[in-house]
Amino acid sequence: MTALPATPLERVRRHLVGLKMSRALEALDASVRRLEDGELSALELLDELLGEEQATRETRRIKSSLMTARLTRIKTLEGFDFSFQPSLDRNRILALAELRFIERGEVVHLLGPPGTGKSHLAIALGVEAVKAGKSVYFATLAEIIDSLAKAEREGKLAQRIGFIARPALMIIDEVGYLPVQKGGANLFFQLINARYERGAVILTSNRGFSEWGEVFGDNVVAAALLDRLLHHAIVVEITGNSYRLREHAKLVPENLRLPPISAPEKPKKRRGRPPRPKEN
Ligand code: ADP
Ligand code: MG
Numbered sequence: 001m002t003a004l005p006a007t008p009l010e011r012v013r014r015h016l017v018g019l020k021m022s023r024a025l026e027a028l029d030a031s032v033r034r035l036e037d038g039e040l041s042a043l044e045l046l047d048e049l050l051g052e053e054q055a056t057r058e059t060r061r062i063k064s065s066l067m068t069a070r071l072t073r074i075k076t077l078e079g080f081d082f083s084f085q086p087s088l089d090r091n092r093i094l095a096l097a098e099l100r101f102i103e104r105g106e107v108v109h110l111l112g113p114p115g116t117g118k119s120h121l122a123i124a125l126g127v128e129a130v131k132a133g134k135s136v137y138f139a140t141l142a143e144i145i146d147s148l149a150k151a152e153r154e155g156k157l158a159q160r161i162g163f164i165a166r167p168a169l170m171i172i173d174e175v176g177y178l179p180v181q182k183g184g185a186n187l188f189f190q191l192i193n194a195r196y197e198r199g200a201v202i203l204t205s206n207r208g209f210s211e212w213g214e215v216f217g218d219n220v221v222a223a224a225l226l227d228r229l230l231h232h233a234i235v236v237e238i239t240g241n242s243y244r245l246r247e248h249a250k251l252v253p254e255n256l257r258l259p260p261i262s263a264p265e266k267p268k269k270r271r272g273r274p275p276r277p278k279e280n
Helices: 008-018 022-036 042-068 090-096 118-131 141-153 157-165 184-195 209-216 219-229
Strands: 107-111 136-140 169-175 200-205 233-237
Touching: 008 022, 022 042, 042 118, 090 233, 107 118, 118 136, 118 169, 118 200, 136 141, 141 157, 141 169, 141 184, 157 184, 184 209, 184 219, 209 219
Parallel strands: 107 200, 107 233, 136 169, 169 200
Antiparallel strands: none
16 A cells, blocks of 8 residues: 555555545635635535535536436426416426425326417426436327337347336427328337336326327327326326417417317216207
């Protein structure tokens, strides 16, 4: 063993290197100078160095967890203008940001027409979860189905399902924009079934639940999916205008303007119900 360097400062430097505390090492000389000038007490110096190190590590951890979660397009709740979306209950979203739905393994559905902030809110909740140390996986439905189909072709479906279903929060964006290709609904069902009651999910969709048969190209699988995804569910509907089009809404032709999506209801209940008799 090599002998420890003589001065306490040299020894501190060596300890910081050994402990891989690079930020504290960087800040050491300046802090020591302030200690010598009587600006800092020894305890304050310790607090400052450990605080710097801790903050740097936390930033690094969040950055790397965001990458793992595939949250590369960062959105925050602070950056969301609630006044633009009066149909949305701000307190409800802030309550979700406390993340108890993750501990309870609930499914949050964010529904609304394009541009109303569904992905923004889903990502912002994902960012909050990452900050709180929860594992997150973010992908669009199309990406998930593609990756499951690829895994199936390679004979690795079970592993892939295990990988995607593992994080504490799974965010599935854009249910309903693209039609699900043949076999896709089945693969997605296997994932949701593996996940059922094991972890939280956030789904964003521009389509009402009654349209899921059409979205997934299969009424039976859509009903089975809804059965699981509406069991422990929180449904948040946004009925407002597109934020993307806030300055140009009038330029969108009348026939392409989207009606608000139908009220969330399980299709099973709706199907076959006789029309209500007209009141006289
Ligand atoms: P959706 O997923 O509902 O189609 P997005 O969440 O992608 O819509 O929103 C479209 C764009 O508008 C994004 O850049 C998003 O950050 C922004 N945006 C949407 N709603 C708001 C809002 N209320 N406040 C601030 N930015 C918003
Ligand atoms: Mg979106």
